[in-house]
Amino acid sequence: MTSSTRHPAEFDPIALVIDLHERNEPQRIRDFLQEQDEVEVAHLLESLPPRERQYIWEFIPAACQADVLEELDDGVRNNLLEALPEASVIRAIREMEEAELVDLLESVPDRLAGAILKSLTEGARTAIQQRREYPEESAGRYMDTEWIAIRADVSLDVVARYLKRLDALPPHTDGLMVIDREGYYQGKLSLSSLLTGHGSKRVADVMQVDADKVGVLDLSEDWVDLFEERETESIAVVDADGKLVGRIAVDDALDIIRELADHQVMHMAGLDEDEDLFAPIIPSAKRRMFWLGINLLTAFLASSVIGLFAATLEKLVALAVLMPIVASMGGIAGSQTLTLAIRGLALGQISAANTRWLAIKEVVIAGINGVVWAVVVGLIAWLWFHDPKLAGVLAAAMIINQFAAAIAGLAVPLVLERSGIDPALSGSVILTTVTDVVGFMSFLGLATWLLL
Amino acid sequence: MTSSTRHPAEFDPIALVIDLHERNEPQRIRDFLQEQDEVEVAHLLESLPPRERQYIWEFIPAACQADVLEELDDGVRNNLLEALPEASVIRAIREMEEAELVDLLESVPDRLAGAILKSLTEGARTAIQQRREYPEESAGRYMDTEWIAIRADVSLDVVARYLKRLDALPPHTDGLMVIDREGYYQGKLSLSSLLTGHGSKRVADVMQVDADKVGVLDLSEDWVDLFEERETESIAVVDADGKLVGRIAVDDALDIIRELADHQVMHMAGLDEDEDLFAPIIPSAKRRMFWLGINLLTAFLASSVIGLFAATLEKLVALAVLMPIVASMGGIAGSQTLTLAIRGLALGQISAANTRWLAIKEVVIAGINGVVWAVVVGLIAWLWFHDPKLAGVLAAAMIINQFAAAIAGLAVPLVLERSGIDPALSGSVILTTVTDVVGFMSFLGLATWLLL
Numbered sequence: 001m002t003s004s005t006r007h008p009a010e011f012d013p014i015a016l017v018i019d020l021h022e023r024n025e026p027q028r029i030r031d032f033l034q035e036q037d038e039v040e041v042a043h044l045l046e047s048l049p050p051r052e053r054q055y056i057w058e059f060i061p062a063a064c065q066a067d068v069l070e071e072l073d074d075g076v077r078n079n080l081l082e083a084l085p086e087a088s089v090i091r092a093i094r095e096m097e098e099a100e101l102v103d104l105l106e107s108v109p110d111r112l113a114g115a116i117l118k119s120l121t122e123g124a125r126t127a128i129q130q131r132r133e134y135p136e137e138s139a140g141r142y143m144d145t146e147w148i149a150i151r152a153d154v155s156l157d158v159v160a161r162y163l164k165r166l167d168a169l170p171p172h173t174d175g176l177m178v179i180d181r182e183g184y185y186q187g188k189l190s191l192s193s194l195l196t197g198h199g200s201k202r203v204a205d206v207m208q209v210d211a212d213k214v215g216v217l218d219l220s221e222d223w224v225d226l227f228e229e230r231e232t233e234s235i236a237v238v239d240a241d242g243k244l245v246g247r248i249a250v251d252d253a254l255d256i257i258r259e260l261a262d263h264q265v266m267h268m269a270g271l272d273e274d275e276d277l278f279a280p281i282i283p284s285a286k287r288r289m290f291w292l293g294i295n296l297l298t299a300f301l302a303s304s305v306i307g308l309f310a311a312t313l314e315k316l317v318a319l320a321v322l323m324p325i326v327a328s329m330g331g332i333a334g335s336q337t338l339t340l341a342i343r344g345l346a347l348g349q350i351s352a353a354n355t356r357w358l359a360i361k362e363v364v365i366a367g368i369n370g371v372v373w374a375v376v377v378g379l380i381a382w383l384w385f386h387d388p389k390l391a392g393v394l395a396a397a398m399i400i401n402q403f404a405a406a407i408a409g410l411a412v413p414l415v416l417e418r419s420g421i422d423p424a425l426s427g428s429v430i431l432t433t434v435t436d437v438v439g440f441m442s443f444l445g446l447a448t449w450l451l452l
Numbered sequence: 453m454t455s456s457t458r459h460p461a462e463f464d465p466i467a468l469v470i471d472l473h474e475r476n477e478p479q480r481i482r483d484f485l486q487e488q489d490e491v492e493v494a495h496l497l498e499s500l501p502p503r504e505r506q507y508i509w510e511f512i513p514a515a516c517q518a519d520v521l522e523e524l525d526d527g528v529r530n531n532l533l534e535a536l537p538e539a540s541v542i543r544a545i546r547e548m549e550e551a552e553l554v555d556l557l558e559s560v561p562d563r564l565a566g567a568i569l570k571s572l573t574e575g576a577r578t579a580i581q582q583r584r585e586y587p588e589e590s591a592g593r594y595m596d597t598e599w600i601a602i603r604a605d606v607s608l609d610v611v612a613r614y615l616k617r618l619d620a621l622p623p624h625t626d627g628l629m630v631i632d633r634e635g636y637y638q639g640k641l642s643l644s645s646l647l648t649g650h651g652s653k654r655v656a657d658v659m660q661v662d663a664d665k666v667g668v669l670d671l672s673e674d675w676v677d678l679f680e681e682r683e684t685e686s687i688a689v690v691d692a693d694g695k696l697v698g699r700i701a702v703d704d705a706l707d708i709i710r711e712l713a714d715h716q717v718m719h720m721a722g723l724d725e726d727e728d729l730f731a732p733i734i735p736s737a738k739r740r741m742f743w744l745g746i747n748l749l750t751a752f753l754a755s756s757v758i759g760l761f762a763a764t765l766e767k768l769v770a771l772a773v774l775m776p777i778v779a780s781m782g783g784i785a786g787s788q789t790l791t792l793a794i795r796g797l798a799l800g801q802i803s804a805a806n807t808r809w810l811a812i813k814e815v816v817i818a819g820i821n822g823v824v825w826a827v828v829v830g831l832i833a834w835l836w837f838h839d840p841k842l843a844g845v846l847a848a849a850m851i852i853n854q855f856a857a858a859i860a861g862l863a864v865p866l867v868l869e870r871s872g873i874d875p876a877l878s879g880s881v882i883l884t885t886v887t888d889v890v891g892f893m894s895f896l897g898l899a900t901w902l903l904l
Contacts, residue, residue, distance in 0.1 A: 015805035039681040047801040049809040160612075160647070169644040171683045174626065191643050192621035195612070228706050229491040231623045233685055250702055254680050254709065261713025262795070268717070269791035270784075277796045278806070281813050285820040288788055292821055295784045296829065299777040306773045307836075313772050317765045320772035321758045324779070324888070328751040329744060332722075336740055339721035343714070344729045349499040353467035354730070357501040361733050368737040373744055380752065384759075436776070 013040075014047045021052050030059045038064055042071035045080065049278050054083050066095035069104070075276035078107050083280075086112065090119045098124075099142055102131045139223060140216040142256075143237045143246030146170035149177045150203060152186055157199035159189070172249035174233035178207050185236050185244040187211050213238050216245055220256050227253040264342055267424035270294075294429055302327070302436035309444035312452060318385045319447050322394055325377060326443045330401035330435030333369065337362050337409025338431050342423050345413060355414065362406040370402030389451055397443035404438040405431075465492075466499045473507050482511045490516055494523035497532065501730050506535050518547035521556070527728035530559050535732075538564065542571045550576075551594055554583045591675060592668040594708075595689045595698030598622035601629045602655060604638055609651035611641070624701035626685035630659050637688050637696040639663050665690050668697055672708050679705040716794055719876035722746075750881055754779070754888035761896035764904060770837045771899050774846055777829060778895045782853035782887030785821065789814050789861025790883050794875050797865060807866065814858040822854030841903055849895035856890040857883075 013032075020029045033041060033056065041060060045053050045068070057080065060068060069077055069092060081089050081104075093101060093116055105113045105128065117125055134140030147170060150159055159176065163169070175188040188211035189203050197206045213236040214223040226235060227250050237246035262273040270291030306313070306323070313320050341358075344350045350358065378395035382388055412430050413423035465484075472481045485493060485508065493512060497505050497520070509532065512520060521529055521544060533541050533556075545553060545568055557565045557580065569577055586592030599622060602611055611628065615621070627642040640663035641655050649658045665688040666675040678687060679702050689698035714725040722743030758765070758775070765772050793810075796802045802810065830847035834840055864882050865875035 012803050012805060014803045018805045037681070039677070043800070046799070047803065047806060049806060049813075163647045164650065166648045168648055172685070173644065174685070191647070192625065194647075195615045195643070196618045196620055198616065225491070228703065229489070231703060233624070233626070233702070250685070250706075251680065251683060254702075254706065257706065257709055258713070261710070261717075265713075265717040265720070265791060265795065268720075269788050271788060271791060275792060277792055277801055277810070278813070281816050281820075284813070285817040288785070288817060289821050289824060291788070292781060292784060292825055296777070296781060296825060299780040300832065302776055302780070303773050306776070310769045310773060314766070314769045317762045317772075320765050320769075320775075321755050321762060323772075324754055324758070324776065325748070325751040327776070328754070328884075328888075329748060332744060332747045333740070336721050336723060336743070339717060339723060340727060340729055343717065347498070348495070349729055351464050351466045351499065353464055353470050354499060354501060358729070361501075361730070361736070364733050365737040365740060368733075369741050369744055372741060373748060376745075377748065432780075436780075 013044055017044060017048065017056055018052055021055050026059060029056055033059050034061065038067035039071050041068045046073055046076045046276075047278070050079065050083060050280050053080055053278070057084060058088070062091060063095070065092035069093065069096060070100045073274050073276065074103070074107060075272065075274035075279065077104065079276050079279055081108055081112065086115050090116060094119075097144065098127055098131060099144060102128055102141060106132070106136075134216060135219070137220045138217050139214045139220070139237045139248055140246070142220065142252045143216070143248050144170075145246050147177050147234075147236075147244075147247045148173065149179045149244065150189065152178050152180070152202070152204040152207065154203055155199060156194055156197050156201050156203065156206070159194060159203060160199065172233050172251060175208075175211075177236055177244055177247070178203055179244050183243045185213055185238045185242055188236065211236065214248065215240070220252075223248065224253050224256045224260075260346065264346065264424045267422060268339075268342075268428050270425070270429075298429055298433040298436070301433055302440060305437050305440045306444065309440075309448055312444055312448045316390070316447065316451060318387070318390060319444060322381060322390075323440055323443050326394065326397045326401050327436045327439035329373060329377075329398060330405040330439045331432050333366065333402050334405030334409040334431045334435045335428060337406055338413060338423075338427050341410050341413045342427060345417050345423060350414070355410075359407075359410055362410050363403065366402040366406035367399075370399040373402075374398040390447070393446045393450055394443065397439065397446055400442040401435060401439040404442075405435050408434040465496055469496060469500065469508055470504055473504050478511060481508055485511050486513065490519035490523050493520045498525055498528045498728075499730070502531065502535060502732050505532055505730070509536060510540070514543060515547070517544035521545065521548060522552045525726050525728065526555070526559060527724065527726035527731065529556065531728050531731055533560055533564065538567050542568060546571075549596065550579055550583060551596060554580055554593060557584070558588070586668060587671070589672045590669050591666045591672070591689045591700055592698070594672065594704045595668070595700050596622075597698050599629050599686075599688075599696075599699045600625065601631045601696065602641065604630050604632070604654070604656040604659065606655055607651060608646055608649050608653050608655065608658070611646060611655060612651065624685050624703060627660075627663075629688055629696055629699070630655055631696050635695045637665055637690045637694055640688065663688065666700065667692070672704075675700070676705050676708045676712075712798070716798065716876045719874060720791075720794075720880050722877070722881075746881055747884075750885040750888070753885060754892060757889050757892045758896065761892075761900055764896055764900045768842070768899065768903060770839070770842060771896060774833060774842075775892055775895050778846065778849045778853050779888045779891035781825060781829075781850060782857040782891045783884050785818065785854050786857030786861040786883045786887045787880060789858055790865060790875075790879050793862050793865045794879060797869050797875060802866070807862075811859070811862055814862050815855065818854040818858035819851075822851040825854075826850040842899070845898045845902055846895065849891065849898055852894040853887060853891045857887050860886040 016032065017029065041064070072080070089112065093104065105116060120128065131140060175190040176194070178186045178189055180186055187207040187209040189207045193206040212226050212230055212232065216237050216239050223235065226232065234247050234249045236244055237248055239245050259273060266273045266275055272287070341350065374395035377398055378391040381394045382391035408431050413427050416423040416427060468484065469481065488496070493516070524532070541564065545556065557568060572580065583592060602614070625643070627640040628646070630638045630641055632638055639659040639661040641659045645658040664678050664682055664684065668689050668691050675687065678684065686699050686701045688696055689700055691697050711725060718725045718727055724739070793802065826847035829850055830843040833846045834843035860883050865879050868875040868879060
């Protein structure tokens with residue numbers, strides 16, 4: 001092993017902290033954490049087992065604890081907060097941003113949420129409760145309330161002089177909000193126009209009157225793409241009357257995109273999108289137990305199909321040897337179609353108008369691949385069991401199951417989506433049930449009919 | 453059906469375009485496309501079958517075609533370009549950004565890339581070739597070369613007057629680049645400091661001297677998180693000597709995050725991360741054929757394990773009925789561990805120091821869930837086949853396979869990652885092989901040993 005000072009690329013903060021915890025060296029931990037910014041500390045906490053997390057938490061400077069909580073994955077944050085003493089939690093959340101605090105309050109146990117609410121000032125509590133009335137995922141939940149507002153009838157020089165009286169602009173300020181006397185949103189004065197426009201021009205002459213705005217109740221799926229499309233860093237949030245009430249910024253979009261991304265991959269494995277890798281064991285085991293239980297039901301369904309053909313299997317044991325191939329190849333092909341379809345639905349690329357073309361495409365692909373691999377599988381089975389009729393039945397079942405996989409891979413997510421059920425979560429269970437049942441049924445059924 | 457004008461929420465541009473294509477109404481298509489921005493057109497192209505894509509492409513105003521190409525998913529863009537006549541492609545790419553064009557040239561067929569290169573001016577060709585020398589995914593590939601540079605020794609008033617001579621700032625300008633006479637990067641003057649600082653102050657007094665910068669060869673995985681961490685919209689790119697050579701912006705980060713996100717979910721199904729939902733059928737079938745072939749090998753491996761126990765199966769057909777349950781429950785549990793581990797690796801949360809804790813966690817969870825579901829499965833099998841010894845063997849095999857699934861679910865991605873192989877792509881094939889082989893081997897092996 002080489003020393004970490006000579007090879008900084010191999011320096012592993014996770015190993016360092018675990019080591020310092022084992023040797024119980026609080027001062028060195030304190031010194032180390034002092035040098036890290038909140039993002040580094042958050043990443044470290046996400047990479048530590050529960051005991052080490054709790055241990056180092058108390059060494060994080062109190063002024064930084066709220067920032068670290070804001071950076072943590074939701075799953076990790078909740079597991080940490082539940083493990084900490086209530087007083088530590090209340091101290092840590094004191095400096096948190098309102099939007100983050102609302103999110104936190106909704107995901108921690110009620111008892112802790114109650115204690116946190118009680119610790120807030122009257123004003124903060126009211127603000128939080130107002131924000132909680134906006135639906136989850138709405139702009140009202142994400143928006144911040146820091147912005148610079150100006151009137152349309154002043155000159156750029158007046159705006160510039162006004163800004164000189166401030167210490168700094170709020171983060172992600174790429175423009176100023178133009179509002180009228182009553183607070184109605186009128187447009188955006190981009191910093192670019194402010195800086196390059198002649199000082200005698202009026203705001204009204206250079207502002208974007210058609211600047212994007214989102215309603216306070218609009219859901220994130222409807223506005224998250226705007227940041228990519230319009231090359232903007234902040235968008236005004238208005239109420240039903242058109243009054244300016246907040247501002248969403250590009251960092252919200254980054255968070256939302258990351259979450260959407262995790263959603264499909266985690267849900268397809270029956271996991272929560274913010275599942276904590278180092279979650280405590282017992283709650284993790286419970287959550288996964290449920291998913292295994294669901295899958296057990298479908299496994300028994302497939303078994304009972306096989307059970308129907310017990311008499312056939314008794315006479316021809318080669319069927320038992322070959323039957324998993326039919327089911328497995330169906331499952332693989334089906335999950336390719338399913339993955340594409342779930343992503344297409346998430347991106348809004350599938351509509352009633354193009355479903356027919358998609359269905360034809362998937363069925364033709366199933367036909368091509370079904371025939372190609374049926375021939376290969378059939379030849380191998382023939383060589384293995386010296387039974388051309390068995391090989392033929394296997395090949396035919398393969399083709400049937402490839403078609404079933406293509407149709408189910410497309411139809412299952414479409415039907416689930418239309419019924420308001422998340423296709424990422426339940427799609428693969430239903431699909432595998434279809435490909436197992438059709439695979440066993442077609443192979444053993446054809447064998448019973450043709451080989452006995 | 454209701455009319456789309458009365459119910460704008462139900463208006464489906466995909467249906468409209470397919471309908472106008474069928475009725476061959478070029479003027480109405482042209483009018484419709486004229487009203488859409490490049491993002492809307494790109495999304496529409498992504499949602500259309502190949503024939504409709506080609507048909508409407510020629511109606512997109514020539515001035516917008518480059519912008520649309522930049523917005524398209526790579527897979528869709530390549531499929532479209534390959535289907536278009538060469539002259540159309542060359543016309544379309546004329547206005548494309550350099551970084552986008554380099555990316556395009558690397559992914560279209562060589563013949564088309566050659567024709568595009570030949571159509572460029574000498575200067576553009578040289579710039580492209582220089583950029584292609586940077587490694588894929590490096591900052592040099594993503595950076596743009598539009599920025600505003602200033603000197604450190606001038607006053608803010610001078611900077612402000614200089615900006616007044618420009619028409620606009622480049623997109624995503626949240627600060628100006630401070631460089632010295634030789635072009636070395638010295639820091640960033642944020643627009644916030646420029647606008648709020650006193651005009652007589654010098655740039656050197658208010659600029660961020662520790663502003664982030666990335667090396668032109670640094671890979672995106674090393675800098676993409678900076679945009680989230682530092683609340684910044686643009687970062688300077690410097691060469692090995694520290695000279696300013698470009699600028700990466702938050703829209704690159706959004707793209708990269710989306711791609712990373714698609715990577716795991718698509719690769720776990722053996723698909724390309726930018727797989728086009730409406731790709732032409734034959735190439736799609738070929739790509740998926742390969743993946744089915746790989747999986748067929750593993751299916752035959754599982755079959756051959758069953759084949760070893762043909763004599764046992766002949767005597768006790770209940771084994772054939774129950775054996776898929778053991779394999780399936782192992783596969784489900786294993787893929788949960790695998791999904792978590794691949795995501796943890798991608799996020800850099802797994803290191804040598806915490807692997808032991810993770811392994812213990814996964815094995816304990818496997819133990820808990822293995823025992824719980826073994827009891828359930830055992831009881832059901834006992835009731836079904838009235839054979840307590842068979843039920844016991846089934847339960848024991850379930851527990852063994854849950855342990856195998858946990859160990860393989862964690863070890864397979866770790867070993868693949870260390871060997872430089874993408875665990876998202878090959879992890880699930882290997883895992884299923886392990887859970888199938890261990891599942892069949894333990895169940896049929898125990899049965900042969902204990903029941904006959």
